[in-house]
Amino acid sequence: MVLKRRTVILLIILSMIIGAALSIAIVNWSNSIFLELDETGQEVLQEETGNATSFTDTDLKKMSTVFEIIENAYYKEMDKTEVIDGAIRGMLASLDDPYSVYFDAEQSKMFREAVNSSISGIGAEVTMEDNKVTVVSPIKDSPADEAGIRAKDQIISVNGESLEGLSLNDAVLKIRGPKGTQAKLKILRAGFNEPIEIIVVRNKIDLETVQSEMLENNIGYIEIKQFAEQTAERFYEDLEQLESDGMASLIIDVRNNPGGYLNVAIDLLDPLLEKGSVLVYEEDREGNRKEHITKSDGKPYSIVILTNSGSASASEILAGAIIEAENGTVVGETTFGKGTVQKTFSSGVDDGSELKVTVAKWLTSSGAFIHEVGIEPDYKVEQPAFFTVAPLPKDKVLALESVGESVKTLQIMLEGLGFNSERTDGFFDVKTEAALKNFQGKNGLLVTGKLDETTANEIEKQIIDKFRDPKNDSQLQKAIEVLSES
Template sequence: MFKTIKGKRVALLLASLCVVAVLGAGAVQKRCAAEGGNDYESIELFTDVLAIVKKSYVEEVDTKKLIYGAINGMLASLDPHSSFMPPDMYKEMKIDTKGSFGGLGIEITIKDGLLTVISPIEDTPAFKAGIKAGDQILKIEDRFTKDMTIMDAVKRMRGPKGTKVTLTIMREGFDKPKEFTLVRDTIQVKSVRFKSMDQGYGYIRIAQFQEKTDDDLVKALKALKEENGGDLRGLVLDLRNDPGGLLDQAVKVADHFVEDGLIVYTEGREKESRMQFTARKSGTEPNYPMVVLINSGSASASEIVAGALQDHKRAVVMGTQSFGKGSVQTIIPLSDESGLRLTTARYFTPSGRSIQAKGITPDIVVERAEIQSTEKMEGHIREKDLENHFDSDSKDGSDNKQKGTDKGASAASKVDEQLKSDYQVMRALDLLKGWEILKTISK
């Protein structure tokens, strides 16, 4: 997807939060020429080595392979997110943003020199196998990942549907690395999921920011309102394990809930890398209470949304510390259909916070936990369980049985079973209800 910004074509691509400037090879050459004599001396050194290898290496070598290897090494020396994409990988990267691609469903980065999982994508082989955010991938099949680039790792994990790949994982709490054998599949990422919880309360989950995320969010909000009588009393926006995605979609999502002011801005060395994105009043949602859920798998674009809503005091952020990816990558198409991913800027929340290597700190820290029904816990009985108990004689003539019409009594029955077992979601729902009760009391 391409967008015009200040007269230059800019594409916003992929889960690494890419602001993509399209630069021609000629423009790059002119920039190099302007750098001065020292750079020319370094380039001359490179060409000398290339010529020696071509002439004297024990076996004949492919020049393009040497050039690609040199580019990979150069970019790997910069940071974990700058990389070179050969034509086939560049083409596949552009397909990824449409939400359908082949592989395991893992978003990865390099952290402390180790290939690390940002988050598994929901309903993918990685998610189902139990891969978790923060897992360190030590080996892919028999190949150690030390000094392996992200692009090389991605290439090795992808493959035809139905084929297997074994990952050797080290995780906090493991005594030793553990092997996970996964079966590759076609990854169909559904960007937005939604459900009604209790009467008037909605739940929206964004798994990844793709080309149609904003459109899907609009549909989800409309459906939730229709299901709940036209208005929402509160909303839980779940960004846990959301590795990020398209910058423009993150801005649009935040814009639905922020009436005006800054959403995010970027700063870099070049003018094209310095941008500001602000909210528009039209299309803003009513000011109902909101809770945003995040965790260590929330990265990049999801951190932009959480940070914007937190800074504007539009939502309470709940969960655990987010991943902390606050850099912007520019994708530059090259002359042979390959692509260059280069870190060109950092992004900042409206208050000027950089979350790079820090992450978003929740307003309320809530660790993930498993909810066990008290009905199933041993040693807990109720009056109705006692032999020869008598029923109450209700003064209003009712038999006091649950009929599913009382909003308070039927709360649990209206919440999806999967959500009921999610401790963080239920804590968020409790907070929204408490919020409304406090407003009523204060009147």
């Protein structure tokens, strides 16, 4: 998967955060950067730039002249601070690096406050791809996930306000909001010719980053939602419990995990691989590499990592290390492709403003740079079509000879529920009508052959139930199959 991303994780699930691709949850954009901001594991690494300057007299004269012209000749009175901040943002924008950004005093303050407060929002990580706000991944069981937001969705408007031309930060400010409020999103989705509308009710986000259970055949299952400060510790608490319960093999699920602290990924990986294995390299612009090598003895059981296009950054470090150490198998989809490391710096004046700058890239043990490429799984497995469809319309009736993406969604959902109309091209024909009548009849609904709000709600309810049933998770079932045969 090759993506040009301006990532901001719109949600970030831990107030202490995480992030990996610049995570926010469309909730409090400030939280957006903790990980990305500092994937070295430092919560806040501020470095003064010093007194030295590389500006020549000509450079300084040009900048001063432009500023004076604006100050004296522009037809409206300027805001000096905004002009200077704009110049700084312009310098960073010229790097053509979506991860190097400037935060003015207010934005930095919002970030710091968000780190220590509860978080509410829609629960999705976003980036900027081809000048469109693009979803990297919805957080599992978040409002965005439950409403049907999917990785690679492009958000073009919020509550009727277009996001075109806005920076990622400004777009996020429009998407976020307090608990209980609605974000009516207009979405562009691959495979749909028309925009679709999804309403998400903002809510507080579950801050638990690790969940586990024992599956059939003593297969342990641990889901990691993000790599936050305590994630490695929580992971090994759960792993120890599974091992004491007789676990024979392990599935680690990092699907829709936007990443997190580099050091947390390293701490989590270390005990899984044999001593002396290279986990990851950090490489600066001079080509100098810092290697991270395991110190533990590894695990004796088979491991499968589950990935999808929403698995980014620290999740990719995990998957890459497991594959290249030949200590496990990766099942699912190609990952997001985020391979750089950022640090925060003071802007040089005591006004609270900061810069986040990409300072290095990380490489797999073989030296591969996966940025904007991602990691290919050993077994590529796609989910059923109904996993990625949009919600059905509630404000209009679909009937015979209706045409459009909503009809296509209906046909895919009906097929997923076992009522096949023999087509998924978006044309409501007599077979689609017959399939819909069959569904209505078997579910005690008024049999009209038309999709009204009552029928749409029932179809979606049943689709969500199927979506949540592990038996319909093709990727998970493949992982279980691989471990059962090992």
